[in-house]
Amino acid sequence: MAKLASPDARRGNSAAVARRLTGRVLKLGAAATIVYLAVRAIASGYGYVGTNNAVVSAQITVLRAPIEGYVAAGEITEGQELKQAAPVQTISSTKQQDAQLADLETDLKRLLKQRDAAQGQREALASLLRDLKDRATAGNAAQVARISAIMESDRNKAGSAETRRQQLERDYERKLSLLRSGNAAPAEVDRLRSDVIAAAQEVSAANAATQADLSARDAAQGGVLSEPGSNDVTYSIQRADEVRIVLIQVDRSITDLNAAAEQARERLEAARRYNQTSAIIRAPISGMVWKVGAINGERVSPGDVVLEMVDCGRAFIVASIPQYRMSDVLPGGEARFRFVGEDSERVARVVSIESAAAAAREGRFAALPQSEREATALVTLAAISTPNSANQCLVGRTARVLVPLRKGGALRDWTQRLGLDQIWRGLTS
Incomplete structure (x- = not known):
């Protein structure tokens, strides 16, 4: 039968158990702290693509x-x-100044004087054209008034002829009745019958003349003359058409003179710069x-x-990201950045996304992120909150940037990080 442990031994065993429990609790606490920090770090970057290859840049102003x-x-x-x-x-x-300058100045003055003369001629022709239009308008009004008077006279003649025809018809009917009763001679009846026919023809002629006058008046209102022996339009309208043709030629001459004067002016300025x-x-x-x-x-x-100059007061951040992430970046979204050597995080907004190769070829940036082996894209950020940089130019300073992604971009990011996209392509290939 085993001996019972002494009180001292029991106290030693209890202390050892307590130490083991304390160690386990500390280990679990440390592990939980690490997991918490990791989850917090992952959550802080969720929905963003991070890059350490970012630099403060500015537009280059070139002086030549x-x-x-x-x-x-x-x-x-x-x-x-x-x-x-x-x-x-x-x-x-x-x-030294070249004598060619004097010749160029003379040519320019000559062309300008010719242009001024052509413009004066154009103004005179334009004034003549206005006068001819006024005269043509007055002439058309006179023609319309004259033809309207003739038309009114023909209309009155037609009315008079119609009245006479009706009277002759009544006389013919009475003579015809008297002829049936034996109280009128047949010759008188035949004469009245001829008079009725002649009166009807006079009415038709008067109505036709009225219609002709109406057509002539409508044509005159449009500026066209339809009278026998006359031109289709008035003399003023003919002259106005000729003036319009001359105006077109003068306008073309003015255009040519302006072009020649501009070329002469450019040659003169080039010669002045040269000299x-x-x-x-x-x-x-x-x-x-x-x-x-x-x-x-x-x-x-x-x-x-x-x-070459840069405006440090308008500096911005240029960040390099993989080119395949260009479509995932959210334009106008708020990015987060932190300058190297600082702990404070600041906010910026995505302004543009472009190919790094194109930006390098244009050479308009004072500083660009370091080139990488893989194809990259440049994300330009306009700073919303900037550090207190009085009397300090930040161009060239590097930063850590988190670029915002569109909805679904973060999921694709983690899929690529875990290699699930490679596994899926391997299974489906």
């Missing part, structure tokens, strides 16, 4: 040489702040010198880059 010459200015260094309209560089040339002895380049914006393209004493040609 307007003339050929040598750069002569104060010391301009990269990172130097410049105010808008401040003189940046001066380009000097030793070339210009100096030019001052001023800063178009307030910003920082990003790159110096030409130093003091360097010879430049027209169009050469002499300076």
